[in-house]
Amino acid sequence: MQDNIKLNKPYTILISLIVALGGFLLGFDSAVISGAIKGITVYFEMTDEMLGFAVGCVIFGAMAGNLLAGPMSDRFGRKKVLIFVALLFSVSATWSALATGYFEFIIARIIGGVGIGGAILIAPIYIAEIAPPKLRGSLVSFNQLNIVIGISVAYFSNYFLVQLENDSWRWMLGVEAIPALIYLISLFAVPRSPRWLVVRRNKEALAFETLTKIGGDDYANITLEEIKRSTSKKETKGKFSDIFKSKYATIMIIALGIAFFQQITGINAIFYYAPTIFEQAGGSTDSSFLQAIVVGLTNLVFTLVAIWLIDRLGRKPLLLIGTISMTIALLMATFAFKNATYHFNRETLSKVSNPEIKEALTELEGRTFDNQAELFSAVQLKLDDAAFLDFKRNEITNFIDINASLVLMAILLYVASFAISLGPVMWTLISEIFPSSIKGIAISVVGFFNSLISFSVTQVFPWELSNLGPTITFAIYGILSFCAVLFVYKFVIETKGKTLEEVEELLVKS
Known part of the structure; x- marks a missing residue:
């Protein structure tokens, strides 16, 4: 019925872009820590476990944000929650940049995580509720686009700021306060969600006013009737049960x-630790930061491809194409690290910066190791625990001989595949499939679960690299990615071109 209605696309796109700025902050906040890792590790004297928590605590905060955001958005409205989220980002960026103690730093990062948990759920909900059906997939994907733009900008920012003195990590984290303030101010210009106004506040006149701006009187009347017909079939206020x-x-x-x-297929591990992965493949610090920029740009380009395809090709085909390609990419990375060798000779030993490690490992000169497990067994006998940890973190890259181009190709293919599938499509799907009566509660539960898995992956990844090695780590992610292919094929349904009410009817019936 809405196919022949002329929509006010510029207005709808502008609103969606403003709301999706939360995605930019989310992406920037998630990726900027990758450049600050060395700085905070030294400044706060972190162990592997402390580093894992310092990086992953943002997701810990996001879990709290997930649980709070849905019910709060149902009670106070999507717009007010997003304004509060913007405020949290501003506080977190400023405080984490000025922190002088480890626990102070953790608290500041967790505050930003709460903002992430709110932004990642409520921005897609708002856009889905305000967007016409034939534009909804693309407009909701703006949020994912802004996430990857934020990631790319963070990598660029880190690359230039790493040239500063020891406090470069403070600048990396602090610059986020600028876009956070811009987001906070811009949100006051967007209207409240028309579906929320009808379902939660019974304010049809205000909803009609917004819907008229989107598509005119006919569009507003048709959409209002669909919303009222849908809400008349059930309770308007759902419960957790x-x-x-x-x-x-x-x-x-x-x-x-x-x-x-x-999350279980490792995307946040790749983004958070991109420079570390490339250093594990033998790259210098500068080249690893440049390669991280390439990763960010690849993510950006293929997210644009996803936005172009999601309302043309559909959600399920993109998911299948993406997850199959992710599996191939992860197996490529596994193969590259499996075939790496580690050479101890005069040239490689001369690159070791730690004198204690250099002296102890001189006894291994002339030896070659065919896998990381064998290497670690030999090296551990020569070093104490602190020196061995330093070797695994910083010195191992001096000895590795690996097909670094294959590693880079694998990571780029993986990121590109994620960017056209699980990245944007997940948030589009979950913003579409939940009925209005349980949307806030249900999406909070799903978002919390998503963040819990992300936190687990991020927390464990440094330990996996140090103890299992990159070969087994990437193999595990490859197997899980193949499981994702099977799940999508078996369970996911297509929502392209359907109104939210039609999607609800289809899924609740089945």
Whole structure:
């Protein structure tokens, strides 16, 4: 019925872009820590476990944000929650840049994590509720586009700021306060969600006013009727227990499954530790930061491809293409590290910066190791625990002989594949499939679960690299990515071109 209506696309796009600025802050905040890792490790004298938590605590905060954001957005509105989120980003960026103690730094990062947890859920919900069906996939994907722009800008920012003295990590973290303040001010210009106004406040006149600006009187009348018809069939205020009802089983399987596979396949480990991975492949610090920039740009380009395809090709085909390609990419990385060798000779030993390690490892001169496990067994006998940790973190790259081009190709293919599939499509799907009555509660539960998996992956990744080695680490992610292919094929349904009310009817019936 809405196919022949002329939409006010510039207005709808402008609103969506403003709201999606939260995605930019989310992406920037997530990736900027990758450049600050060395600085904060030295300044706060971190162990592997402390570093893992310092990086992953943002996701710990995001879990709290996930739990709070949905119910708060149902009660106070999507717009007010997003304004509060922008404020949290501003505080976090400033405080983490000025922190002088480890626990102070952690608290500041967790505050930013709460903002991430709110932004990643509420921005897609708002855009999905305000967007016409034939534009919804592309407009919701603006949020993912802004996430990857934020990631790319963070990599560029880190590359230039790393040239500063020891406090470069403070500048890396602090510059986020500027876009956070811009976001905070811009949000006051957007209207409240028309669906929230009708379902939660029964303010049809205000909803009609916004819908008229989007598509004119006819569009507003048709959309209002669809919203009212949908809400008349059920309670307008869902409870937590409602998400466990059998009629929502299909929806919860799809949502929780996609949320699980989006993170368990390792995307945040790649983004957070991109320079570290490239250094593990034998790159210098400068070249690893440049390669991280290339990763960010690849993510950006292929997110644009996803936005172009998501309302043309559909959600499920993109998910299948992406997850299959991710599996191939992770197996390529596994193969590259599996075939790496480690040479101890005069040239490689001369590159070691730690005198204690250099002297102890001189006894290994002339030896070659065919895998990392064998290497670690030999080196551990020569060093104490502190020196061995230093070797695994910083010195191992001096000895590795690996096909670095294959590693770079694998990471780029993986990021490109994620960018056209699990990245944007997950958030589009979960903003579409939940009925209005349980949307806030359900999406908070799914977002919390997504963040919990992300936190686990990020927390464990430094330990995996140091103890299992990159070969086994990438092999594990490859197997999990293949499981994602099977899940998408079996469970995910297509929502392209359907109104939110039609999607609800389809899924609740099944």
